[in-house]
Amino acid sequence: MPVVTLYFNRIKKILGRSIPKGKIIDTLPFIGLDIEDETTDHVNVEYSPNRPDYSTDYGIITGLQGLLGIKLGMPVLKIKNGKYSIKADPSVCRVRPYVTAIEARNGKLDDETIRQIITMQEDLHNGLGRRRKKASIGIHDIEKIKFPLYYKTVTREHSFIPLESDVSMTVKEILEKTETGKKYKHILDGHAKVPIVVDSDEKTISLPPVANAKLTEMNTKTRNLLVEVTATDKNAAEGVLAVIANTLQIAGFQLYSVKITGAGNSTPVLKSRDLVLEPDLVNKTLGIEISNQLIVKSLKKSRLDAKLRGKKIVCSIPRYRTDIFGVMDLVEEVALGYGIQNLTPTMPESVSAGERNHTTKTLETVRSLMIGLGYLEVMNFELTSKEILYDKTGRESSKIISVADSKSQEHIILRDMLLPGMMEVLSRNIHESYPQKIFEIGTVFEKDSLIKEGIHLACLSAHKDVNFTEVKSVLQSLLKTGFNLSCNTVPQKEPMYVDGRTGSIVINDKKIGSLGEIDTKVADNFKLRTPVAGFEITLTDLLF
């Protein structure tokens, strides 16, 4: 989850008053933020990506103001009519159809404010922007731009100086050579022409969704900004713009509209929307009985607007709250405003007697039998490696089931058998005293036309006198005491076992597993010097 750094001196400045540090720390979790760590001058908090308005300290302080009762209700965007415009060319429709923008004037940027804005930009790119695929942002020094702006497409030979560089590069070069280019070029795959935003002097200010131009880079001297968002989804574009506009307004900027025209685009409105909430739903869901007035107040503490209309509550939601889908989201807002700590737990009456699953019961029985036979339970991962599963055991690997792009080399293949992992366990314990007797009950996977899951039981016995007969005895007792079954063991050849000391386990003409003495070469691959014997059976075949 993304992290925001909150400096206490900035909190004081933005709030315009001093709140004890302890009170701030105690309140943060109750607006849904997780405290990562704290020092004397700052605290790092994690926020959930569904609340991009918490991606800066400005947004978090807005939330705190509500819960602390300093400021209630919805922050209203004050957008004056601006003089600038962007015209979209129909050619963008095929690649990235939507553009929207806002102008923010007369603000002050210090290093920390710039850092907060850039962090917000990245978090929005990753969250609402779906790693820039759905929406991406350019924030520019407006004084460097000659309006009107044009949103259009150009060939990949088009060139300008991108933010990361000091020299002019072609689009092709930017996509191939720069870090961000390599990371996001896939979004433009399949499009010969790419979208750009250019000004009236034909100067490029951005190449969405990859790079902005060096020309319009903001710094601590910048006072007036242009925020431009391009997207494949108009709703997402305006949601992103609303979060930034709200943040910049709290940061002290004045907002002006930018006129957007062309190719189905229009000037963003960024106005709030209303939802009607039944007080009964709130009380019934939360298990409380609070007055309509208290519901209204709680919503306002969550920085929404609310008023009573007859027996219902009309709730206004600011445009930047993209996380609110319907009334149930408002119920949560009431809970937060009311205070989670004020909800006391209640115990519902049970309507039924609980029960373990039938499979669970049977597996527990098998487990207790194996323990009774002197075997220690081990637990291995279901995802393992080709090395352990096939290479070291000399087994054939044509039906391998692997996962895509695992971050760990040891966890790529779904096991089709338990014994290899258990051999690895013995291998890790060669310095421990013998005899070593272990068993495992676990899920294994088999590739058919689909993936079949089964539950296996396997055991291994390792000591200097171990042999076929010992493990066959264990198998027979298990089958007899557990299921009143007897089995035949039929000679077979299996790569894991010694030839002439292995058999397939057959019950009622059906093979349910194998047993035998483990081949010394296999044991050697696991660095085992002690003789090992064991068996593995499919419990699923046996029981269900």
Add this chain to the structure above:
Amino acid sequence: MSQVLHPIEQKILKTLNDKKNLTPEELATITKLSLDQIRRGIEWLKFKNLASVVESEKNLITLGKRGTEAFEKGFPERQLINHLRSLDGYSCEMNDVKNFLKNEFGPAIANAKKNGWVEIHENRIMLKGYHDVTSEEKIIKTISKNPTGISLDEFEDKNAVESLKKRPEFIVVSSKKSALVSLTENGIEAAKSVPDNIDFESVSETSTGVEPGAKVVRAIDVEATAPIIFAAKSHPLRDVIDEVREIFVSLGFSEIIGNNVQSSFWNFDALFTPQDHPAREMQDTFYLKDVKANNIAKPDQIKKVSDAHKKGWNYQWQNEEARKLVLRTHTTCVTIRALADQKHDEARLFSIGRVFRNEKLSYKHLAEFHQVEGVVVGKNVTLRDLMGLQTEFYHKMGIKKIKFWPTFFPYTEPSLQSMIYNEKLGKWVELFGMGIFRPEVTKPLGIKNPVLAWGGGIERIAMLRYGLEDVRELYENKFGWLRSVPKCQ
């Protein structure tokens, strides 16, 4: 004295009472017990404060090369006089003797003269005096009987020993560390009650007042330590899983199980997670290669779920995307499917099983772990009920201090997380999450009543329970740990 003594102990006590300080080796020789038995016996006696052991250093003498020759063929001076005796007139020329004794000539003459056995006149050697066996010869003979060496202190004629030391390669003196065993005062006292006939049979007819004629089992040392054997048992993580399961059952929940491999439809789509959501990307989720699901759900379920996505998230829902097979990222896919298929109006269900995340393994992250999830369906269930169930669960786990914070989960609204106070760590720890299924989840699947859902990872509880700092230890299966973790915690 009430102590029961093993025959070995009795033997050692008796022997040490006769001869004060002995090495274990000497004890073995005298008692005719094996050295192992003696060592064991000494340990027992030491433990009971009947014997004490002092480590000491002894000078031991063994025969050198010439000493062995001297023992076999006689000392050079003895050979000389034997030679002279065989001659007429008991005398001969010096040169004859030289030829006969070769290198030993010098020492032979010198020692024979020293012993007063010969006289030399004008190059002729003549026998004289008595030729008794010398102290040196006696010493060599004694040493030869003790090939492992004999203590220097055994010999009274120190001068003779000194002179032997001076003769090259006759004797070798080496120091050897050894333990000297002696009795303590308690030991001397205990030795008094040792019977003369020490009984090594396992059964005797002596001792306590049982029926005449009955065979009596000889008493053994019940205080002695016995070897450790390791009980076969279930895995410690399994014990925590079983405990959690038992608590759910006791709270009225019935267990359901499902597959580890699920279609994206049930793992994500049915839970209102949009198809372009970052959580669905490969860097967080394990997708199976080269295989897709066929019949993911009933046509009606697919249609309604896809409609909810289109309405809520405003994008083109893809059936292909929903067919991708994943290793389930939570057990919620199992519970939601059960609810969707069975349409309970009132129910308490739970599921425990493995879940998977594409994570790099670290001390706090696994790619595969166990999760439990419970759901309560009911007309009148509330968020406070959910908090109550959670509180009850923790109480049954022995956790008393609990608090709730708001949080976010994609498929529940409202959502809470529970924090528990861990006494060992002295801090609040995040544990189970919970919430009420969103209408966007329940409505398309035809679930009418509210559904409370709660759950979380079990390894985390196991770590707290067993005091582990590295979650990977749970899956390392080190016997040292598996064998030693107490079963009752």
